[in-house]
Amino acid sequence: MLWFILMLFGLAVNGTNATGWSQLYSGDIVTAAFVMYDTAFQGWTIVILFLIYQFLAYMKTRTLTTGWIMGVLVTSLFAASTVMSATGLPVFKPLALQVMFVILVIEFAGILYYWLWK
Amino acid sequence: MNKAIFHLILFTLVLNISTGIIALLVVDINGNQIFGSNDTGLMPSYNSNGTQYFESQSSGVVNPAGVTEDKGNLVFRLLDLIGLGFINKLISIVDAYMYGFINLLNTLFGFWIGGNQALYALLFGVNVNIGSSYIPITGVLKTIITLGYVLAGIELWTNKSITD
Numbered sequence: 001m002l003w004f005i006l007m008l009f010g011l012a013v014n015g016t017n018a019t020g021w022s023q024l025y026s027g028d029i030v031t032a033a034f035v036m037y038d039t040a041f042q043g044w045t046i047v048i049l050f051l052i053y054q055f056l057a058y059m060k061t062r063t064l065t066t067g068w069i070m071g072v073l074v075t076s077l078f079a080a081s082t083v084m085s086a087t088g089l090p091v092f093k094p095l096a097l098q099v100m101f102v103i104l105v106i107e108f109a110g111i112l113y114y115w116l117w118k
Numbered sequence: 119m120n121k122a123i124f125h126l127i128l129f130t131l132v133l134n135i136s137t138g139i140i141a142l143l144v145v146d147i148n149g150n151q152i153f154g155s156n157d158t159g160l161m162p163s164y165n166s167n168g169t170q171y172f173e174s175q176s177s178g179v180v181n182p183a184g185v186t187e188d189k190g191n192l193v194f195r196l197l198d199l200i201g202l203g204f205i206n207k208l209i210s211i212v213d214a215y216m217y218g219f220i221n222l223l224n225t226l227f228g229f230w231i232g233g234n235q236a237l238y239a240l241l242f243g244v245n246v247n248i249g250s251s252y253i254p255i256t257g258v259l260k261t262i263i264t265l266g267y268v269l270a271g272i273e274l275w276t277n278k279s280i281t282d
Contacts, residue, residue, distance in 0.1 A: 072140075072143065072144065075144050075152075076143075076144050076145075079144050079145060079146040079147075079152045080145075080146060080147045081147075082147075097152065097153065101140065101141075101153045102226065104140050104144075105133065105136050105137050105140050106133075108132075108136035108139065108140060109129065109132045109133040109135075109136040112132040112135065112136060113125075113128065113129050113132050116128075116132070117125065117128050
């Protein structure tokens, strides 16, 4: 039911050109939802999830280190998933990876700076 | 003054270290880096352009000599390339570590003001085409950092605060 609602939302965002039906009919629900969202957000889905997790972790713990570890975990899970290596996905933005890379690097540099010299 | 300017160097230092660590840290299911690979990240792989200071910056590569060419010519060209390459590499290291913060700003935000060529040239510098050669003009941000280094050096040398 939840996946159905999520896919309806994906359809609503995407408009008429619905994608992900082939993945849905083959029973690959997670990839189907990801394809719908990723088409709707034009490749920025993983960055949106990444920023939401970063914001939640920092808001809850007020610790930059926790946010960085959460970011590395999310990025590593995304990198190890089949979503990353799938070739049939419609949209994949290299700029999304660069945004995540810049955020992770600046966070880690801040952590090292405060740890070493502050 | 010197505290702020040297902490800028320290932050640039940890920025370099963390860039390398993050690029090596996150891998996909096959063990390939996702941030360093060209096909997914569109970024140069880490430490892959080490030869550009010895070839493109010194404008040429050493080719094997023919039978009629003087062998000493080849040796001198090779030694010249190595010497010029080391000088270029040293300048690039100084640029990376002493002006790395400005280069970071250029990487992050330079693209967004790329349409405004005059503002970009004012902030980050530009290569001006004079005659047949390109003259690098330093931007305002690097000039400000250089003034900070000079003032911090004078403060360290004389042990007097001249900026308060």
